[in-house]
Amino acid sequence: MHTDLVAALDIGGTKIAGALVDGGGRIRLRTRRPTPAREDAETVMGAVESVLGELSGSPLWARTRAVGIGSAGPVDASAGTVSPVNVPGWRDFPLVSRVRRAVGGLPVELVGDGAAMTAAEHWQGAARGYANALCLVVSTGVGGGLVIGGKLYPGPTGNAGHIGHISVDLDGDLCPCGARGCVERIASGPNIARRALAGGWRPGPDGDSSAAAVAVAARAGDPFAVASFERAAQALAAGIAATATLIEIEIAVVGGGVAGAGDVLFGPLRRHLREYATLSFVRRLTVAPALTGTDAGLVGAAAAALLGTAR
Structure with missing residues (x-):
């Protein structure tokens, strides 16, 4: 029985989660800290070191062979740096070298959060057994990742498959990225809610104006809520179809809130x-909900570490 473990970090604007994961994808130990997203670079790194300190304090740490990091992006895996949009203190922050130092020189693999979710779904989830897949994270933003020829394809910097910034509306709204009509600008949770409110949907007595509340209203038949989800689905479909036409994916897995x-x-x-x-070669494309849930980031970061140690 293979007893080696890998450490996994899932770094986002809200939380920094850590885990020790075995070769079967099972989480053996987990911990998390809130992300001090508004603080300076060293304060954020301090939270990462605190998570790593808790993991390395476990008796299981002796079996840990590598560290995988899935981080909000943009990331640059070739340089080992991260610049998460929602953590302003980190710009070109040398995360890989800092983590390597904190764990005594173990190998460290970095991928973007979209690629991490994709690795998790291909290893343990809905994309398991598929050689060519697109996995999407649809939440505050829209991210994604690719499996090509049976392997995670992160691209040179770790950002390949970032479907959120394919333009699907040539004259559409300006996206914060600088382009127009991006999938994310139409299909992300905040934009679904924004469009429903602009159309005439009104939150209930609790004042909840999130995309989840819009979904509840859509299920109850509210026409403005239905129309906003319809538009989001259309944008996602256009982006998925464009990707499938380009690289012949067999399945699109959709996760996120x-x-x-x-x-x-x-x-x-x-x-x-x-x-x-x-077209004939994309007509059999399957769409499925993600299966790895809230652990996708950790399981995917572990998968990235395992892939790294296998090279």
């Missing part, structure tokens, strides 16, 4: 996909 809307999202998504994925 917005995927929790269930049929409110997946119904119109599958319908619109039939309209966009029309």
Whole structure:
């Protein structure tokens, strides 16, 4: 029985999670800290070191062979740096070298959070057994990652598959990235909520104006909520179809908070996909909800570490 473990870090704007993960993808120990996202670079790194300190204090640490990091992006895996949009204190922050120093020189692998979720879904989730897959994270933003020829394809810097910034509306709204009509600008949770409110949807007595609340309203038949999810699904379908046409993916796996809307999202998504994925070689494309849930970042970071140690 293979007893080696890998350490995994899942770094985002809200939390820094850490785990020790075995070769079967099982989490043996976990910990987390809130991300001090508004603080300076060293304060954020201090939270990472605190998570690593708790992991390395465990008797299991002696079996740990490598560290995998899935981080909010942009990341630059070739340089070992991260510049998460929602952690302003980190710009070109040398995360790989700092983590390596904190763990006594173990190998460290860095991927973006979209690639981490993709690695998790290919290893343990809905993309398991597929040689060519696109996995999407639809939440505050829209990220993604690719599996090509049975292997995670992070690209040179770790950002390949970033479907959120494919333009699907040539004259659309300006996206914060600088382009127009990006998938993210239409399909992310905050943009689903923004569009529903602009159309005339009103939150209930609790004042919840999140995309999850819009999903509840859509399920109850509110026309403005339904229309906002319809538009989001159309944007996602156009981006997925473009990706499939380019590289012949067999499955698109959709995770993230917005995927929790269930049929409110997946119904119109599958319908619109039939309209966009029309060529013979993309017509059999499957769409499935992600299976690895909130642990996707940790399981995917572990997968990246295992892939790194296998090279």
